[in-house]
Amino acid sequence: MLVYLFALLALAKSVSPGTFFVPLNCYSDERVFDCSTQNLEFAPPIPPQVESAALNDNQIRSIDPILPPALQDLDLSNNALNHLELNSGSLFSLKVSGNPLLTLKLNLSGLVVLNASSCSISFLPPGFFELLPRLEVLDLSGNEKLRAIPPNHLQQLFIQKTYIRSLPSMPNLVSLDVSNNFQLLNLQTGETLKKLKAANCSLLGVILNRGLLYADLSSNQISTLKIHEDLEYLDASNNSLNTLDIANARLHTANLADNKLTDLRVSSRYLNKMDLSRNPIIELSVHCSQCSVDCSFCQVRKVDMTNVKSLNLQYNNIQKIVVEGVKEVDLRFNLLTEIALTADAFDLRHNSLADPKKVDIQGIGYLADNPWTCQCEGLKELRVRSKDQQLLCGGQTFESCFSGPRKTSHSAWVTLLVAIVLLVVFMLVLYFIRLTSKEPTSVPPQDPAECEEVYRNDALPTYEEALRMSKPEWRQGRNSARRCRPD
Numbered sequence: 001m002l003v004y005l006f007a008l009l010a011l012a013k014s015v016s017p018g019t020f021f022v023p024l025n026c027y028s029d030e031r032v033f034d035c036s037t038q039n040l041e042f043a044p045p046i047p048p049q050v051e052s053a054a055l056n057d058n059q060i061r062s063i064d065p066i067l068p069p070a071l072q073d074l075d076l077s078n079n080a081l082n083h084l085e086l087n088s089g090s091l092f093s094l095k096v097s098g099n100p101l102l103t104l105k106l107n108l109s110g111l112v113v114l115n116a117s118s119c120s121i122s123f124l125p126p127g128f129f130e131l132l133p134r135l136e137v138l139d140l141s142g143n144e145k146l147r148a149i150p151p152n153h154l155q156q157l158f159i160q161k162t163y164i165r166s167l168p169s170m171p172n173l174v175s176l177d178v179s180n181n182f183q184l185l186n187l188q189t190g191e192t193l194k195k196l197k198a199a200n201c202s203l204l205g206v207i208l209n210r211g212l213l214y215a216d217l218s219s220n221q222i223s224t225l226k227i228h229e230d231l232e233y234l235d236a237s238n239n240s241l242n243t244l245d246i247a248n249a250r251l252h253t254a255n256l257a258d259n260k261l262t263d264l265r266v267s268s269r270y271l272n273k274m275d276l277s278r279n280p281i282i283e284l285s286v287h288c289s290q291c292s293v294d295c296s297f298c299q300v301r302k303v304d305m306t307n308v309k310s311l312n313l314q315y316n317n318i319q320k321i322v323v324e325g326v327k328e329v330d331l332r333f334n335l336l337t338e339i340a341l342t343a344d345a346f347d348l349r350h351n352s353l354a355d356p357k358k359v360d361i362q363g364i365g366y367l368a369d370n371p372w373t374c375q376c377e378g379l380k381e382l383r384v385r386s387k388d389q390q391l392l393c394g395g396q397t398f399e400s401c402f403s404g405p406r407k408t409s410h411s412a413w414v415t416l417l418v419a420i421v422l423l424v425v426f427m428l429v430l431y432f433i434r435l436t437s438k439e440p441t442s443v444p445p446q447d448p449a450e451c452e453e454v455y456r457n458d459a460l461p462t463y464e465e466a467l468r469m470s471k472p473e474w475r476q477g478r479n480s481a482r483r484c485r486p487d
Contacts (some may be wrong), residue, residue: 022047036075046071055079058094067091077115097139107131117158118142124150141177160197179216199235218255227251237275257294277312296330314347356382367391 022028023044026035033050036057043063046053055063060079067074067088076084076092078098085105086094093113094106101119110131114325120144129135129152139158140146149159151168160179167178173190177197188207189196195214198206203220214233216226222239224319227249236244241259245265249449255275256264261484264276274286276295285304286293292310300316306325314332322340323329329343336351338358342346346365353359353370372379372393379393 048470078265097142104128111135113137115139116143121146122149126150129153232270319352361385 022033023035023038023040025038026033026044028034028047030049031051032451033047033053035044035069036054038058040055040058042058043060045064045069045476048068049070050068051070053071054075056075056077058079060076062080063076063081063084063086065087067087067090069090071086071088072090072092074093075095076099077095078305079102080099081096081099083103083105084096084099087107088111089109091108091111093444094108094111095115096104097117097119098114101116102120103125104116104121105125106114106128108131112134114132114135114137117139117322117343118428121140121143124146127468129150135152136154137156138152138154140149140162141158141160143162145437146159146162147164148374149157149164149168152170153172154170155172156175157170157173158177159465160177160181162181163183164178164181165183165185167176167187170176170190171192173193175195176189176193176268178184178187178201179197179199181198181201184198184203186205187201187203189209189212191209191211193209193212196208196212197216198220199216201220203217203222206217206220206222206225208215208226208228208231210228211230212228213230215231216233217239218235219238221304222236223242225236225244226299227234227244227246229248229250231249232252234249234251234256236259237255238258241256241261244256244261244264246254250269250270251268252270252272254271254273256279257277259277259279261276261279261281264279264281266274267285268291269289271288271291273292273296274288274291276284276298278297279295281295281298281300283302283304284295284298284300286308287304287306289306289307290309293305293308294312295316295436296312297315300318303313303318303321303323305311305323308326309321310328311326312330313334314330316334318331318334318336320338321331321336324342326341326343328345329341330347331339331351332347333350336348336353338355339348339353340360342362343365344363346362346363349366349369351370353367354373356372356375359382361382362385364385364387366388367382368388368391372391374384374393383391393435
């Protein structure tokens with residue numbers, strides 16, 4: 001043992017003062033120190049010259065609060081830290097997510113980005129933001145016991161899935177995510193906000209600021225909403241909107257599905273995509289520049305569309321429609337009996353189209369699952385424009401109805417003539433069979449003496465003599481009876 005200690009002492013004396021030992025299986029160079037995923041319980045000393053240190057995914061319970069002066073990026077996520085205290089003037093980014101943290105005591109004057117998501121933080125200590133004067137981005141999402149945020153000068157705040165009921169003054173805030181906060185009932189955004197995510201909360205009302213570009217308000221209970229002209233993206237699906245005025249907005253994407261809209265009129269040269277599905281819309285008017293509109297599963301009966309790139313109207317109550325200026329249209333599962341359509345591509349399956357004369361279409365598409373009447377002349381144009389392989393009309397396949405009417409008529413005449421010939425042949429054969437099988441008439445024999453007397457005198461008997469003559473005896477059997485004749 002003494003020999004071993006002396007050897008270590010000698011080795012220590014031989015090492016230069018600037019040398020730093022790296023733990024086994026860790027990596028280190030002049031700028032990076034990586035000891036992640038090593039199952040460490042104690043944080044190893046960080047080399048003083050490195051700028052980025054990764055100690056994540058270990059079992060670390062504590063760390064030296066004094067950080068190396070050159071360190072700018074520190075990752076302590078997914079460890080076993082209950083309490084964290086750090087001091088540094090150069091640290092730029094800190095990740096402590098996935099720790100069972102209860103308290104944070106950070107004196108980091110240069111910190112800009114802090115990720116403390118999915119911890120056990122229930123409050124932020126007094127003066128928290130004063131010790132972080134340059135902090136711009138804060139992620140506290142997943143801290144389900146967190147109830148409040150002090151006023152601050154943050155630019156980006158992520159507090160989804162927390163217990164926060166209201167928001168403080170944040171005059172510099174640009175991006176805010178409060179999604180999955182079921183206690184949040186009302187929300188008013190600041191003047192500087194550009195991006196808002198407030199999906200799956202319990203919002204009854206929201207006041208959006210001018211200058212807001214992106215708003216996700218899906219899965220709330222909002223019944224009224226005012227849209228400003230600067231808004232470019234809106235997701236207000238699964239709410240209780242009865243009406244919405246977006247005429248002056250510069251929206252390029254709008255998702256208004258699953259609401260209570262009954263009438264909507266849209267005219268925008270900015271709009272690219274709009275989802276209006278699952279609304280009780282009866283009348284729909286959309287005028288845009290090459291946009292895509294989804295109005296499926298509604299109650300649409302009247303449509304006014306121009307310059308629409310793609311239109312989805314499946315599962316509605318449309319009986320008659322004229323659509324112009326649309327490139328692609330889906331009208332499956334409606335009640336259509338007649339249609340005038342100039343689209344390049346269409347889908348008219350599962351309707352009530354029967355008369356080809358009431359269908360005026362262009363382009364190529366699908367026409368199956370309609371009760372078409374098999375009028376071959378009227379189906380010529382439809383046949384050219386159909387993609388369906390087994391289009392049925394009058395209970396027959398489209399091809400059998402259209403492609404072979406002459407062949408069908410010729411075959412019928414041939415069948416009829418053959419039947420007549422066979423019938424005649426059968427009757428002739430039957431006649432000859434009956435003729436050959438018929439027995440000759442049998443004549444009963446008479447008394448030879450009487451016959452001889454008749455032949456001798458060459459005279460027939462009188463009527464009275466014939467009555468007195470003996471009666472013939474009839475015998476059965478072929479050629480069994482013969483007339484008397486001279487030998």
